[in-house]
Structure formats: structure tokens, C-alpha cells
Amino acid sequence: MRPSIVLFGDSITEEAFGEGGWGAHLANHYSRSADVVLRGYSGYNTRYQYGGDCAGLPERTNESAGAYARACVEVAAECGLRVIDIWSKMQRFPGWESSFLRDGLHLTPRGNRVVFEEVVFALKDASLGLEALPADLPLFCDMDPNNPVKSFDE
Template sequence: MRPKIYLFGDSITEESFGDGGWGASLAHHFSRTVDVVLRGYSGYNTRWPLKVLERVFPGGGVEGGEEEPPLAVTIFFGANDACLPDRCSAFQHVPLDEYKQNLLSIVSFLKKRWPSTHILLITPPPIDEDGRLRFPYIDNPLNQPERTNKAAGAYSEACISVARESGIPVIDLWTKMQQFPDWEKAFLRDGLHLCPRGNRVVFDEVVLKLKGEGLSLETLPVDLPLIADIDTKDPLKAFQM
């Protein structure tokens, strides 16, 4: 059986198989080695999936059809938790302390279920408030951004502290992206979601972190012989397995 990497998160994960998406790029990168499994839930904060983690990651032993532990799980939440509590997307808001506790609980659930699985946290991206005003998701009578970059930064900090406390790697996307000039328009399509160049940043960072965990094309076994390794004079020899 080919091993799996789960991508668990909100809309930035759910739409990661769109054109130029970081999820599709990962699946392409690992096309002969790993199944990249999409578990993105658009609009979700950390509070909601915490109620149904058993449904997202079914376990229950062999009778329940339990599979091999995945190689890795990416956890990519916070962009919705960080919606401001007094703006138009307040129903998605989760207070900073609760966000941190929820993330800790998700990490702890996965560590308990699959002790050998590499867990990789990803902070929310920075927010381009101008973009958020120009591309509202819902009615915004106040005409004020429902997300701010400052709030996203605070949630990003909390995510990093969860990684530190849990001893797991983290991609500090909030900081990373802001190191590039014109990050607001270069990486973000609507002030929050990624355009192809933004997706590329996430893809590159995930590949790098996975490599840091020992998971790379150099180390993972290939599923069936590569065409370059097949003897053109006796191709079937490669399939005597």
C-alpha cells in the first residue's frame, strides 16, 4: 500500500487542488510515492472540526478498516479563527486562547492515534486588507475588513507556540510571505486565498519541511519500477516481484 499524506485545513486547503494549487503540486511531486489526501473544509475554524475529528480521521482498529498510519498530516487552520469578533464574519471567530487550545487538541489527537506520523503545522497567511474589502465573501455593511493582518499575525504566533510546545515543525507562512515585495497582490488573490505564486510558496515550504522530517523523493520507495529502470531488452524482468 502506498503511504498517505493528509492535508487538513480550511478553504486554503480545500481549494489546493485547483489550478496551480499547492495540494495538486504535492500530489504531482509525489506521484509515484505518496497518496496526497485532501481534507480541506472551506470556512472552518478550529472549533468545528474538533467536534468531529473521529469522522475526519476514522480509526477503530482493523474491524473499522483502519489503515497504516499516514506519513504526515499538515494542519492549516487559523485564517477563519482570526476573523474579528465585531465584523461581518464574526460567526467564524474563535478567541486566540481557544484557537491555541484547539490546535493543541488536534495535534494531541493525531499524536495519540498515530505516534509515528509527522505532524506539520502551517500558520495562517498574512492578510491584504485592501483585497478583503474589494472581494467580500458576504454582505459587509460596515465596509471594514473582516480580517486584519495584525490579527492573522497574532494567530500565527499562537500556531508557532503550539508547534514549539508540541515539538513539531511549523511553516511560518505569515512571516515568510511578507518577506517578499508586493506580497499582498503577488501571493493573494482576494486578500486571503492564494494565487498560483502564493500556492508555490506553500508547496515549496511543505516539501522543504517534509524533507527535514526525512520524507522526500530520495528516501521514499517508488511504487513499481520507473520506466528509466526497465531493461528495454527484457522489460518483464522488472516485474518479477
């Protein structure tokens, strides 16, 4: 059975499958070895518990995002799970706010590239890189030109 990589999330994950998105890059990267599937939820205009009234909610500040990211990293460590700390990674680049985020939250193509590279590295580190997964179909260079059908029997 072909392995699956399932992406859970909100609008950021949903947009990952748009043009230049990290999910689309990941699906292309694993196209011969695994299915990359989106199981997300977009919070756009649906079931928003505050009905558009954001009064009293924490602002979307870098400080708040950093506190949230640190809490996520701590919980993952307590649970023995791998984590990709994108917030800390992006902080290392000058001008990251406009370079990686188009609206203060959603990723630009450059931000998507950073996420893609970090996810691929984490999967490889977990022994789930391309070299660890069998390809669905033989490579052209591995096919017998005199009997190409034989290459599909293996």
C-alpha cells in the same frame, strides 16, 4: 502499502487542489511515491456559526493574522511539532498582499508556489522527501528492454 500525505484544512486547503494549487503540485511531485489526499472542510456558506453577521469579530488584518501565526508557531513548539510559518515567509516579499493573496485570504498561483516549496522542504527535512520513499514502479532507465516484465517483480 503506499504512504499517504493527508492535508487537513478549510477553503484554503480545499483550493490547494485547484489549477496551480499547492496540493495539486504536491500530488504531482509525489505521484510515483505517495498519495496526497484532501480531508478538508470548506467554510463557504455552510454551518457558519455567526450566520453572516461578523459584527464584533476581529477584522482580517495583517496584524491579526500575524498574532494568530505567532500563536500557532508557539503551540507547535510546545507540542514538539514541525511548523511552516507561511505568514512570516510571505512578509519578506515586497507587495506580498496582492502577489500571494487574491482576496486577502486565499492564495494566488504565486502564493501557492511558496506554500508548495515550503511543504516540500519541510517534508524533506523530516526525511520524507522523494529520495526517502520508494517509487511504485521502476524507472524506464532501470528496466531491462529484453525482459521488461522482470522489472515489476522486484
